Amino acid sequence: MAGTIKTTYLVVGGGIGGVTCVETLAILHPEEPLVIVTASSLVKNVSNVSFYAKTIVKFDVHETEASSLKKIHPNLDIVYDSLKHIDTVNKVAITDGGVSINYKVMCLCTGGVPRLISDSEKCNRILGIRDTESVVEFQEKLKNGRKMLVVGNGGIASEIIHATGGIQKVWVVRDDYISATFIDPGAAEFFQNTFKQEPLGKGDNPTVLRRHVFSEEDILVSLNKDLKSAALGPDWYRKLENTRSANGTQELEVIYKVEVATVREVNKEYPLEVVLTNGRTIDCDFVISATGVEPAVNFTSDVIPKKGPDGGLEVNDMQETSVRDVFAAGDVAHAGWPHAPHWFQLRLWTQARQMAGMAAKAMHARVTDTEVLQDFCFELFTHCTTLFGYRVVLLGKYNGQGLGTDYEILLRTTPGMEYIKFVLQNGRLQGAILIGETDLEEMCENLILDQIDLTPFGDDILNPDIDIDDYFD
Ligand SMILES: Cc1cc2nc3c(=O)[nH]c(=O)nc-3n(C[C@H](O)[C@H](O)[C@H](O)COP(=O)(O)OP(=O)(O)OC[C@H]3O[C@@H](n4cnc5c(N)ncnc54)[C@H](O)[C@@H]3O)c2cc1C
Numbered sequence: 001m002a003g004t005i006k007t008t009y010l011v012v013g014g015g016i017g018g019v020t021c022v023e024t025l026a027i028l029h030p031e032e033p034l035v036i037v038t039a040s041s042l043v044k045n046v047s048n049v050s051f052y053a054k055t056i057v058k059f060d061v062h063e064t065e066a067s068s069l070k071k072i073h074p075n076l077d078i079v080y081d082s083l084k085h086i087d088t089v090n091k092v093a094i095t096d097g098g099v100s101i102n103y104k105v106m107c108l109c110t111g112g113v114p115r116l117i118s119d120s121e122k123c124n125r126i127l128g129i130r131d132t133e134s135v136v137e138f139q140e141k142l143k144n145g146r147k148m149l150v151v152g153n154g155g156i157a158s159e160i161i162h163a164t165g166g167i168q169k170v171w172v173v174r175d176d177y178i179s180a181t182f183i184d185p186g187a188a189e190f191f192q193n194t195f196k197q198e199p200l201g202k203g204d205n206p207t208v209l210r211r212h213v214f215s216e217e218d219i220l221v222s223l224n225k226d227l228k229s230a231a232l233g234p235d236w237y238r239k240l241e242n243t244r245s246a247n248g249t250q251e252l253e254v255i256y257k258v259e260v261a262t263v264r265e266v267n268k269e270y271p272l273e274v275v276l277t278n279g280r281t282i283d284c285d286f287v288i289s290a291t292g293v294e295p296a297v298n299f300t301s302d303v304i305p306k307k308g309p310d311g312g313l314e315v316n317d318m319q320e321t322s323v324r325d326v327f328a329a330g331d332v333a334h335a336g337w338p339h340a341p342h343w344f345q346l347r348l349w350t351q352a353r354q355m356a357g358m359a360a361k362a363m364h365a366r367v368t369d370t371e372v373l374q375d376f377c378f379e380l381f382t383h384c385t386t387l388f389g390y391r392v393v394l395l396g397k398y399n400g401q402g403l404g405t406d407y408e409i410l411l412r413t414t415p416g417m418e419y420i421k422f423v424l425q426n427g428r429l430q431g432a433i434l435i436g437e438t439d440l441e442e443m444c445e446n447l448i449l450d451q452i453d454l455t456p457f458g459d460d461i462l463n464p465d466i467d468i469d470d471y472f473d
């Protein structure tokens with residue numbers, strides 16, 4: 001396979017980041033040669049893009065043959081291989097198979113790998129979920145399993161708890177409420193109530209509106225986690241819904257404020273013995289470690305690019321690493337520029353797509369010696385997802401991240417229907433959690449971006465009987 005290729009643009013990785021970078025370059029500079037290095041013949045692509053507002057985007061993600069990318073870029077060369085080494089001085093990338101690719105600018109989109117709990121190396125009954133293969137392995141374990149332990153409190157754990165059935169589940173979280181990466185304790189309670197009941201019709205339950213001024217103590221015990229933060233896509237968990245263990249029982253126990261201390265294989269009724277940090281022992285068939293991702297910096301380089309505290313390749317607002325002409329985007333990157341007040345990094349589809357689009361524009365600007373500004377999407381953190389069957393939209397500093405101690409929360413909740421949380425500081429909206437079909441996305445986006453003083457509206461801003469939108473038209 002060895003040989004030499006000369007290209008203007010080089011993109012590494014066939015996830016959402018790599019494919020978005022290729023698609024954007026296909027629009028910006030179709031006549032220039034472009035190479036994508038992808039270890040897999042399948043790559044990710046985005047479809048059904050719908051805009052809830054200027055920056056709030058929802059889309060579907062599918063797998064497609066890498067060769068289909070040639071339809072959009074006539075000068076695309078696909079190398080089915082893995083990047084091994086970058087010689088940044090001579091601008092040559094070398095693959096495992098010995099192909100040398102001479103580039104002018106390159107973008108690293110190598111994604112991340114699951115960060116598993118310790119003991120995972122000793123035992124193949126501790127699984128992480130990242131790609132299609134890991135889901136197939138999980139499905140096999142589910143079919144024959146009686147009891148599983150899920151550790152972690154983010155997106156994957158929440159989706160697994162929601163989608164699996166016919167198996168006893170023990171969910172071990174280190175917070176005092178569920179799904180802490182995405183929501184607050186109030187929303188967790190809203191979801192937990194729905195576990196117990198059928199969805200309600202409008203009018204079955206009263207709407208509650210309340211304002212809460214937080215003290216430091218409140219915040220410490222409940223809200224305001226510093227969010228840390230790929231690669232299957234939305235709806236991956238639907239595959240689990242039809243995978244039922246023949247054992248039949250279905251129970252969920254959530255154990256709060258603990259971690260897994262040790263896991264060992266034993267010769268007892270259940271093959272795994274998990275000891276928690278509170279001393280309790282749980283016997284189970286397997287463990288799902290849904291404990292975050294680590295950037296996949298799985299290649300060497302003559303000059304090592306600077307890394308962020310999360311181990312990601314630190315990039316500036318143009319997505320360029322500390323090594324000139326080497327850009328990075330998606331889960332492998334650490335957003336190292338001074339962030340806009342209502343944006344922060346979370347390793348998500350949306351951000352991988354936004355970063356990669358930005359990287360492509362900056363790479364094109366470098367090659368054509370032109371100027372480009374950072375995209376507007378980095379002004380506001382937005383995330384649209386589905387949790388426990390509900391639409392969830394997260395905007396800005398939705399959990400008060402980095403706001404200190406003097407902010408207010410305005411809540412409106414209708415059990416089984418909607419949960420709306422506004423985070424206000426100095427009377428201005430800083431973030432919001434919108435659960436259910438609230439239709440408030442666009443208004444919230446405008447209120448956060450324009451920083452309109454909402455003091456004159458008092459609690460009416462969330463009064464369901466007042467159409468507050470009218471005030472801002
Ligand atoms: C189970 C699961 C569910 C998720 N659900 C959601 C969701 O609902 N919403 C959401 O916003 N986000 C979700 N995410 C997160 C999202 O998938 C990631 O943020 C996103 O896929 C990151 O894209 P990426 O292109 O940076 O990385 P990846 O998708 O990981 O792609 C990286 C690619 O690079 C390749 N690669 C790695 N190293 C090399 C190398 N050395 N040479 C060549 N190729 C290489 C990999 O094989 C891979 O194809 C989910 C993640 C998981 C694991």
Ligand SMILES: NC(=O)C1=CN([C@@H]2O[C@H](COP(=O)(O)OP(=O)(O)OC[C@H]3O[C@@H](n4cnc5c(N)ncnc54)[C@H](OP(=O)(O)O)[C@@H]3O)[C@@H](O)[C@H]2O)C=CC1
Nearest residue numbers: 152153154155156157181229230259290291292293347385
């Ligand atoms: N619907 C969506 O948008 C989804 C998004 N994703 C994305 O995919 C990626 C992987 O998901 P996931 O693995 O859930 O990662 P997340 O980063 O979302 O969550 C990881 C969770 O595990 C906890 N944790 C980390 N280490 C330990 C440990 N040693 N013991 C106990 N708990 C631990 C974290 O707690 P702490 O915060 O305290 O560190 C956090 O609650 C993420 O980027 C996520 O955003 C995944 C699924 C769905």
